[in-house]
Amino acid sequence: MIAPYARWSVLRRARRRAARRHYSFSAGHGDRRRISEAIRLLRWLDRRGRSLADLTQADLDRHLRGDRNRAAQLTGFITWARHRDLVDARLVVPLRQPDEPIVLADVQESDARIRTLLADSDVSLETQVAGLLVMMLALPLTRIQRLTTNDLHTRDGVVRLALADHPVPLPAVLAERISRLAHIAQNKPYALVPGANDNRWLLPSPSLPGTHLCTRQIAVNLHKAGIPVRASRHLALIRLAERLPAPVLAELLGLSQSTAAKWAVHSQTGWADYLAARTTTTGDRGGCDE
Template identity: 30%
Template sequence: MHRLRRHPGDYICTRCGQEGRKQRKGVCSRCVLTERLDELLDDGTGRIRPELIALYDGLRQATRPRSIFTWTGRDRVQRLLRAVARGQVPLTHEGLNQISPPRAVAYLRDLLMHYGVLPRIDRHLMLFERWLEHWLTEIDDPGHHELLERFASWDILRGLRASAARGPLGAGRTKNARDPLRAARTFLAWLDERGIDLKNCTQADLDAWHAEAFWARRPAQRFLRWAMTTRLMLPLTIPSRNTMNPAPISQHARMTLLRRAADDNDLDLMVRVLIVLTMMFAQSLSRISRLTLDNLIEEQGRLSIRLGDPPAPVPEPFAGLLRAFATRRPNLTTATNPGARWLFPGRRAGQPMTPDAFAHRLRQAGIPALHGRTAAIRQFALQAPPVVVARMLGYHHVHITALAMEAGSPWSHYAPDDHGE
């Protein structure tokens, strides 16, 4: 056995003859992991279950096999893998839905989809459907149950499925989809307590409910519009309350943070890139999480980022930050995301980092991302017509027009073209 000089933990494995990290008696981590997978994925005949060979090979080839060894060492993970390998659990999405613990199952499901063992489905959509099924069972009133099931099927789920067909859903999208259902249930219960049917709800009733259930005003609007469109209730005026965007930081504070992103080499590179994307390009954390390498466009030595149409040019030194981060993306050395195209790959197979993970990093660095993003949008609205800003940043022109009017922009009355753009 010859010790290598490049790393104090590197050896020539006595079993496979390859360079690796010693884990047990001169045997490398990859060989030790292979032993464990041979046992866990055995279908009971002394061989790997054929359907799981792609998973087996993918896990063994991980850049950091020790992390997979640690994961497969957990009792709940071992029980789960043995059950799947030996056919005790159907190797389908429906079969996985019946077992627990949920977090371990979700991680395994992502791996199975990533390696082609299971067909790809949107994970967040599937979790929402499971939540919806359980939530509906808690509604005792048959009329309310039937009405909310119709609303969920024909409005909420239809919208989510259409979005999932165009691209992966984010966790925030399905989380927000629960709010209209909860608000609708509250509204129906409020009517029921007063002996009022939905179809007999009057404007006075609707106004009274909005005055009492202030927390549900905004999420209930979707149900109310749906109920009126489907003629389940009278065409009433939905009380609205103007909601202001978060107070923007000053332009001086915004530029100070951008200078910090450009110059502070002690600041985490990811945080520096997040500052650029929020405070220069006014992107929300949920939008940032969906960016891929394909959104970065390099032409003739100049970098642009595609957020809308046309792509927005990225000036130096911020272009250099994006280039550097693209070559040093996290979470690429495990079995979950080795070939990910996400600009911010997550720890789950095929998934990007979450907006919550971004928010945590920014809070730790003392960066007011939400207020900085508002300041960036306002600055854009003061400098160019809302329709131009909306196209470049990927926003709807109505939203940018409202912000322009709020900021007193001279472009606030700039008319969009005949297509509403």
Template identity: 35%
Template sequence: MTGDRVRNLLAGEDGQIVPALVPLAGALATAPRPRSVLAWLRRSPSARLLATLSAGQAEITHELLDDLPQDAATRHVRDLLVHTQVLPKRQEYFNQLELWFRRTAKDLPAAHIEIIRPFAEWFVIRDARRRAGRGRYSLNASSADRNEIRAAIEFMQWLDNQQLELTGLTQSHLDVWLVQAKTSQRRANAAFIRWTNKRGLTQNLEYPGRPMTMPVLFLDDEEHEDQLRRCLTDGSLPLELRIVGALIRLYGLPLIRIVHLTVNGFHQDERGAYFTFDKNPVLLPPTLARLIEQQITTGRSRAALGPLATSEHPELLLPGQPASRPRSPEALSGQLMKHGLPTIAARNTALFGMAGELPPIIISDLFGVHRNTANQWAALAQDSWAGYLAALNSEAASRHE
């Protein structure tokens, strides 16, 4: 039945499955969860979009999908086609940044686009392209880049409302805006003002730097250990959350890194089980190793379409929908919070503990923490320990007075 429905969905005008879509047809017809596939075929807007594309005359390409509304249906169709290797994998977060600016630029006044386009394309997007080329462009990076462009657009609108020209902007004008703007706008617009200064569009405007904020959310030792114990031993928690929660509490890994871990990072030998998070393997506690083994064995059944891993695109440890797409860090964070497993406080606590025991270079090599970040945590741990010792000495001295 599933095969007939798939054939009806992906058939061209001649009643035959479009040759380019044969891999997708095969994956749908042999999916490990056929009921989910049948329900999707009956009700999903993305299935209807696929039927429309299949009946059309045009070759289905990334560029064809780029010209469609970038809604959930288009995203899901693209994911399916990439997952089944009908379309090549690309840096989608970066490509969506380009598409977003292309759409946004159409609505900008001519006087604004003369300024915004070179800032967006030559400064923000060019740097994003460089990072994407190195494979280091995440959803968070894309959101930050959009915010910088959006903040520049809003700043130009503010200038219009104040009947000011960018070239006539003074420090007093900028100070007024800084007082009125939201904190998020002030942070995001720093890049634009630095760029206008460098290009001579504004004259040596001073923009307040982003203050270094110290982490304030931590767990006490007892609470941290209790949460880790729950992750490792509480069978009532979902398996994925147990693994994610343990990785955060043991190694301080951020969610954005965890969702991109692949099963080939896990291996075992006569000495134990290891996971390579960055450059070097890390010995796992036996309980966590068993959880990861279980996830590798059963986790693939979560997605209606199973994994189609290759040497170039290995299978994800936490497959999404489809299995080639990583899980949402935001969704995982919300699920962890519902189970009383906060993310930020636990990660801060883990990093602080490691920084007090391991050299920064070891933390960087084992867990992929940037060396500057590792050094900052080491300094924080040293300062806090020095302060603790000073407080103890002061208390001891007062008792002897």
């Protein structure tokens, strides 16, 4: 496994680089790191009695533990393996971005958006589901775009969505719509996930058969429906972190422990900052409204 990757990916790129310009010591060190990280992942799986084909997104997130440098070194190997159908086509190496400012949607406005989204017949079912996943489960668009029919499980009348190791029970309004969306996807030939017998993308691209919608298109659709994605997701994370301990939040949503812990802290401090900002904006009336 490592030899083909090293020979046909890492060394091949190194030779091309050397032919174009000087192949520096630091470039060689980086290539050795890439091979070492691939070996490290395979050993990690081997200790757990797993093969590369068994690797899940939750496994990959757990293995990297939010380490941005290691993730960057492993990206090439996962991409190489994905192109050769050696791993799940939906696997994404979680390259952690610098912390972004916390932007919270107004609570009442967010709840009103959910009601409007459910009632507006002009909004497509795909956009309704994506919006509810953002506003109720705090899912990022990169995760929403990769959802498939195989991620849904129904047992004893309860619809669950597999986000990490344990499927999450869905609220009734979301369960009904996402189940309907899955049924529709089964009848779309272009929604078929490559290499899968009967697995379909929930948000397939009609123009590129076998692929899912890009996050930009999903974001555009949500914007047209009046949903501010980042602010809505941050509010949902705050709400979830209020009710769930950080380890549970991490396990349910497939977050790293550090990310879940960060949102647990924000759930305690975020509301104070939010209320202070609202008071500054609206003015403190010093009493109840009539």
